[in-house]
Amino acid sequence: MKFAIIKERKNPPDRRVVFSPQTLSEARKRFPEAQFVIESSDVRVFSDEIYEKYGFEVIDDVSDADVMIGVKEVPVDALIPNKDYFFFSHTIKKQPYNRDLLRAILDKKINLYDHETIVDKNGFRLIGFGRYAGLVGAYNGIRALGIRDGLFNLPKVETLYDLQEVKDELQTIKLPNIKILLSGTGKVANGATEILDHVGVKEVSDALYLTSEFTEPVYCRVDVMEYAKRKDGKVGDRLEFYADPTGYESNFMPYAKMTDFFIAGHFYGNNAPYLFTREDAKHPDFRINMVADISCDIDGPVASTIKSSTIENPFYGYDPISESEVPFDAEGAITVMAVDNLPCELPKDASEGFGETFLDHVLPSFFNNDENGILQRAQITKNGKLTERFKYLQDFVDGA
Numbered sequence: 001m002k003f004a005i006i007k008e009r010k011n012p013p014d015r016r017v018v019f020s021p022q023t024l025s026e027a028r029k030r031f032p033e034a035q036f037v038i039e040s041s042d043v044r045v046f047s048d049e050i051y052e053k054y055g056f057e058v059i060d061d062v063s064d065a066d067v068m069i070g071v072k073e074v075p076v077d078a079l080i081p082n083k084d085y086f087f088f089s090h091t092i093k094k095q096p097y098n099r100d101l102l103r104a105i106l107d108k109k110i111n112l113y114d115h116e117t118i119v120d121k122n123g124f125r126l127i128g129f130g131r132y133a134g135l136v137g138a139y140n141g142i143r144a145l146g147i148r149d150g151l152f153n154l155p156k157v158e159t160l161y162d163l164q165e166v167k168d169e170l171q172t173i174k175l176p177n178i179k180i181l182l183s184g185t186g187k188v189a190n191g192a193t194e195i196l197d198h199v200g201v202k203e204v205s206d207a208l209y210l211t212s213e214f215t216e217p218v219y220c221r222v223d224v225m226e227y228a229k230r231k232d233g234k235v236g237d238r239l240e241f242y243a244d245p246t247g248y249e250s251n252f253m254p255y256a257k258m259t260d261f262f263i264a265g266h267f268y269g270n271n272a273p274y275l276f277t278r279e280d281a282k283h284p285d286f287r288i289n290m291v292a293d294i295s296c297d298i299d300g301p302v303a304s305t306i307k308s309s310t311i312e313n314p315f316y317g318y319d320p321i322s323e324s325e326v327p328f329d330a331e332g333a334i335t336v337m338a339v340d341n342l343p344c345e346l347p348k349d350a351s352e353g354f355g356e357t358f359l360d361h362v363l364p365s366f367f368n369n370d371e372n373g374i375l376q377r378a379q380i381t382k383n384g385k386l387t388e389r390f391k392y393l394q395d396f397v398d399g400a
């Protein structure tokens, strides 16, 4: 079986890749029956020459490979019919901007596997870039704070070589006595925690956080059972909330009154209550003045996120009174960092980490008859049709 590491063709260019040269060598060792080729690329974080140094063939035409492995959406005219493809297709939530892509995939009888749909038998995602989004998102929030309040001047992550350099930069700063709230307990939140711990911010329980002030910076981690509660006053249940959050309402306000800097790292499911609304942000006791919204749902659960921001211009201000965008350092504004492609800022580490999990969780399935059902669950299209699991996308494909 021949695997091709394909070139990223989306604009702006994404420098990430599923396999670093080193991880691909490991894959070659573990699966001697597999063949790997590299499609030449001038944007990838690892150069063609490095792959060649590791003994891989780097070519322009990879059309004789069986399985194409990429990161971002492949443009329709670059899709090769009748192949297996792995990439983030951003189609499973019926994203309108990728309807034509899904149609082309079906027309070209491509077997599409999406990195996002690579899950274990309980439905938990096995691979992703979440940790890197958390790392970069927390750093960017701290960077915004330093610039806005004239405290320190951290460089942009994209100008640094790797995670170690990011961490080295953070050694040079001292945070003021602020209170930081972090939502989520998943991959993103773990990445953010790694940064907060590295900066030496101490974690405190929510009971203490909600009742005390401190003489040093602290952070508190909350998940659904803290920032939401049952409307009927009964005790909530996390799994029940995931399945159907309609019986819940926000419990975020007590935290908003005790927080300076909010890092959003939760997943927001359909019909869940908003964490805070535009009205909430107007409340005189609403204390948050800095939001690093890594979850980045626009005009939704975190009301100050009125748009996503870019790596180039990562910060903007939200004026709670006029409910509109203002400069990030305007008087009375909530400063917002809402970059929606954070892992792109750390392409080397993100690629290395992603490849290791792809190697552990996905590649074996090609050689063990998919004994854990990984490929079967992840497959969205087969022979020009949607697979059973993804039949719900049929009306999206058929729609105008």
Ligand SMILES: NC(=O)c1ccc[n+]([C@@H]2O[C@H](COP(=O)([O-])OP(=O)(O)OC[C@H]3O[C@@H](n4cnc5c(N)ncnc54)[C@H](O)[C@@H]3O)[C@@H](O)[C@H]2O)c1
Pocket: 128, 129, 130, 131, 133, 183, 184, 185, 186, 187, 188, 189, 223, 224, 241, 242, 243, 265, 266, 267, 268, 269, 270, 293, 294, 295, 296, 339, 340, 341, 342, 343
């Ligand atoms: N800004 C970016 O560049 C970027 C990059 C990667 C991920 N993200 C986003 O960050 C968010 C968190 O990602 P993650 O990888 O940490 O996810 P995860 O699955 O590892 O963790 C999800 C977290 O959200 C909570 N949650 C709340 N409602 C849930 C529900 N209905 N189903 C599942 N979990 C629920 C969970 O309890 C958990 O704390 C996602 O919305 C993701 O799209 C953003």
